[in-house]
Amino acid sequence: MKNNITWHSQGVSKNEKSSIKNQKPCILWFTGLSGSGKSTIANAVECKLYARNRHTSLLDGDNVRHNLCKDLGFNHSDRTENIRRVGEVAKLMTDNGLIVLTAFISPFMQDRNMVREIFNDNEFIEIFIDTPLEECENRDTKGLYKKARNGELKNYTGIDSPYESPINPEIIIANSKVTVDEASDQVINYLLENKFLTI
Numbered sequence: 001m002k003n004n005i006t007w008h009s010q011g012v013s014k015n016e017k018s019s020i021k022n023q024k025p026c027i028l029w030f031t032g033l034s035g036s037g038k039s040t041i042a043n044a045v046e047c048k049l050y051a052r053n054r055h056t057s058l059l060d061g062d063n064v065r066h067n068l069c070k071d072l073g074f075n076h077s078d079r080t081e082n083i084r085r086v087g088e089v090a091k092l093m094t095d096n097g098l099i100v101l102t103a104f105i106s107p108f109m110q111d112r113n114m115v116r117e118i119f120n121d122n123e124f125i126e127i128f129i130d131t132p133l134e135e136c137e138n139r140d141t142k143g144l145y146k147k148a149r150n151g152e153l154k155n156y157t158g159i160d161s162p163y164e165s166p167i168n169p170e171i172i173i174a175n176s177k178v179t180v181d182e183a184s185d186q187v188i189n190y191l192l193e194n195k196f197l198t199i
Helices: 014-019 039-052 061-063 076-094 109-117 133-139 143-149 180-193
Strands: 024-032 055-060 101-102 123-128 171-173
Touching: 024 039, 024 076, 024 109, 039 055, 039 061, 039 101, 039 123, 039 180, 055 061, 055 076, 061 076, 076 101, 076 109, 109 123, 123 180, 171 180
Parallel strands: 024 101, 024 123, 055 101, 123 171
Antiparallel strands: none
16 A cells, blocks of 8 residues: 555755744653653743744654544553554654644663654653652542552553663653643753754
């Protein structure tokens, strides 16, 4: 079937689309345990980018599970497919000049590397929200850790399914030691220092 598919070139290039936005496209990949603060920090970063008149899109793990990936479960292969789909959608968005923010547990290093490989050099920015499991359990805003500890929820990351911490992420945020404002500034500063944003 793939032999009958041809890539359709577009008249406006990726560089042209991003240049009118005064930004370089990239993907900000927030990873960490459930309750670590991924979505909260990603949202704060997007708000700060909006305040700078930047063009963004935010993909959140729970939201994507309501539509694009609603047919997937939480076993290993389904988690991998979930991340693959998100990576491909994010790639389409960066090809249109956007800064894409994603907030996914994405527990497996191999899956995160799979997404990194589909992006151009330096476009994939891995942001490890390094919050201790104990702190995440204390927050437990959705009550999921309690269910996992009681055996009501299987394959829960950090309890009976592993989380593989990034070895060399572009950004590490120790989220038990900083405010949301400080954490989001850390990401904005990285984008400025690496010229993803033009002042």
